[in-house]
Amino acid sequence: MVLYRCLLEARPPVQGIFLLRFLAGASFANPIFSGGAGVELWGGAALCVCATLSVYIINGVMDIEEDRVNGSSRPVASGKLTVGQATGVAVGLAVLSVACSFLLGG
Structure with a gap:
């Protein structure tokens, strides 16, 4: 339940847009649908999602008072x-994304 609420805090539609941006940019360097997409591309996409999830969750923590004043229904603000x-x-997602990016990038 905690992970689900963290996902809600990170605004899933926004995360989807970030993933599409990553894949659009990556497709110029390595055509995704032509069989050229490797572990680096898809691993990079997953790590990009982990990093942006981390940032959005921390944003929710940092803005908790403002969100409560504004009546936000986001999980952190609502308790x-x-x-x-x-x-x-x-923090776990941030560490995972940084550590795995070193492994992925060599």
Whole structure:
């Protein structure tokens, strides 16, 4: 449930747009649908999503007071997701994305 609420905090439609932007840019360097997409491309896409999820979750933690004043229904502002839970997931995603990017990039 914590991961699901973190995903909601990170605004799934926005994450989808970021992923499409990544894939559009990557397709110029390596045609995705011509069989040329390798582990680096798809791994990079997954790590890009992890990094942007982390940033959006931290944003929700940092803006908690403003979001509460504005009546936001996002999980951190509404109390459905604690600051500690959100921070833990965000840090985990950030570490995962940085560590795996070193492995992926050689």
